[in-house]
Structures are given as C-alpha cells and as structure tokens.
Amino acid sequence: MSPRPVPPNVLLRREEIAERVAELGEEISAAYAGAEPVLIAILKGSAIFLADLARALHIDARFDFMSISSYSSERATGVVRIVKDLEHDVEGRHVVIVEDIVDTGLTLNYLRKTIGARRPRSLATVTLLDKAARRILPVPVEWRGFEIPDAFVLGYGLDHQGLYRNVRDLLAVPDISALVARPDLYVDELFPAAAGGRAGSS
Numbered sequence: 432m433s434p435r436p437v438p439p440n441v442l443l444r445r446e447e448i449a450e451r452v453a454e455l456g457e458e459i460s461a462a463y464a465g466a467e468p469v470l471i472a473i474l475k476g477s478a479i480f481l482a483d484l485a486r487a488l489h490i491d492a493r494f495d496f497m498s499i500s501s502y503s504s505e506r507a508t509g510v511v512r513i514v515k516d517l518e519h520d521v522e523g524r525h526v527v528i529v530e531d532i533v534d535t536g537l538t539l540n541y542l543r544k545t546i547g548a549r550r551p552r553s554l555a556t557v558t559l560l561d562k563a564a565r566r567i568l569p570v571p572v573e574w575r576g577f578e579i580p581d582a583f584v585l586g587y588g589l590d591h592q593g594l595y596r597n598v599r600d601l602l603a604v605p606d607i608s609a610l611v612a613r614p615d616l617y618v619d620e621l622f623p624a625a626a627g628g629r630a631g632s633s
C-alpha cells in the first residue's frame with residue numbers, strides 16, 4: 432500500500448476569499464459607477480472568480496470570455512494563440528480583464544496589447560492572486576485580491592491537469608513531483624463523497 436500523500440495546505444480559506452472578493456466588488460463598483468463595464472474573463476481559471484466578483488458588484492456589468500493558449504515551445508516568450516475570441520466589440524467600452532492569477536505577467540501583457548488595440552475607452556485588470564515574485568514582465572494590475580508566495584496552488588478556479596478547479600479553498604501543494612506523477616493524488620481526500628461513490632459502484 433502506498434504511503435498517504437502529504438496533504439495540501441490551505442493557503443486561503445473560502446471565507447477569506449469571499450471577504451476579499453466583496454471588497455474588490457465595492458472598489459470596482461465605485462470606480463465604474465454609471466459606466467457599465469465589460470468584464471472579460473480569461474478561461475478557464477477565472478470563471479469562478481468572475482461569478483463571485485460579478486455578484487459582489489453594485490453596478491450592472493456585461494460579461495465576455497476569451498480563451499488563449501501558449502504555444503508550448505514558446506511559452507517563455509509569451510507567444511500565444513486565441514482559442515476563443517470575444518463575442519462583442521469593446522471599442523469605446525470600459526473593459527476590466529478578470530484573471531485568477533498573474534504569474535510571469537506574459538499572458539496579461541499579451542491580453543492588454545490585444546484588447547488595447549481594439550480601442551476600449553479604458554482598460555484595467557483585476558486578479559484574485561498575484562504571484563509577484565515570479566514576474567518576468569512588469570504589467571499594470573489595478574486590483575489584486577492577494578499577493579501569494581511562489582507556491583503551486585490549486586482550487587478556486589486553479590487546476591492541475593484540469594482537476595481541482597472546484598475546490599472551494601485555495602490550496603498550496605507541498606510536493607509537486609508527487610502530484611505530477613499522479614494528477615488525481617488529492618481527489619479522494621478533497622472529495623470523499625466521490626470516493627465512496629466510486630468504491631460502491633465498482
């Protein structure tokens with residue numbers, strides 16, 4: 432029998448996240464009073480943050496979504512391709528890019544350039560998490576929820592191999608090599624009801 436994995440640490444509890452998201456909602460509402468901004472969520476990680484942030488606003492806002500992917504061999508250069516583009520024209524609109532995390536800054540730098548070229552009335556970014564220690568490109572971030580250390584994080588939208596996005600707290604993984612070797616390492620522990628269901632149905 433393999434030894435039990437070292438469990439991930441809770442870096443941010445769901446209550447702390449909710450409190451900070453509410454504050455961001457207040458600040459962004461005040462900044463865009465009467466302006467009906469377009470919130471552009473960058474899929475997939477920011478979907479959960481968008482849902483909570485949008486409901487923390489006191490103003491109306493439109494949503495749009497963009498999905499981009501890095502060319503793997505060129506990741507460090509920030510060369511990306513648009514997998515899903517915006518549905519609506521943002522020219523003349525107040526735009527807020529909604530990110531779950533800014534890490535190297537390469538993605539946000541690309542997004543600011545490509546969306547900025549569409550002549551929005553204003554362009555700003557809100558990110559839940561800022562891993563500032565990892566920044567390669569300095570890029571403006573108008574609102575940040577939390578600055579976090581350079582740890583591998585999961586939950587509240589952030590994944591590993593597509594798993595763990597719907598974990599409600601933000602977790603820091605102590606042993607990334609164990610998770611790389613077994614991507615579902617923490618699934619049974621974090622979702623015990625699912626483990627019981629699978630055992631029962633085998």
Ligand code: PRP
Pocket residue numbers: 473474475476477530531532533534535536537538539589590
């Ligand atoms: C994450 C995050 C940002 C980007 C930040 O997306 O949502 O878009 O990485 O990294 P950077 O600052 O180093 O460029 P990811 O590529 O993991 O896609 P996902 O949101 O679909 O998980």
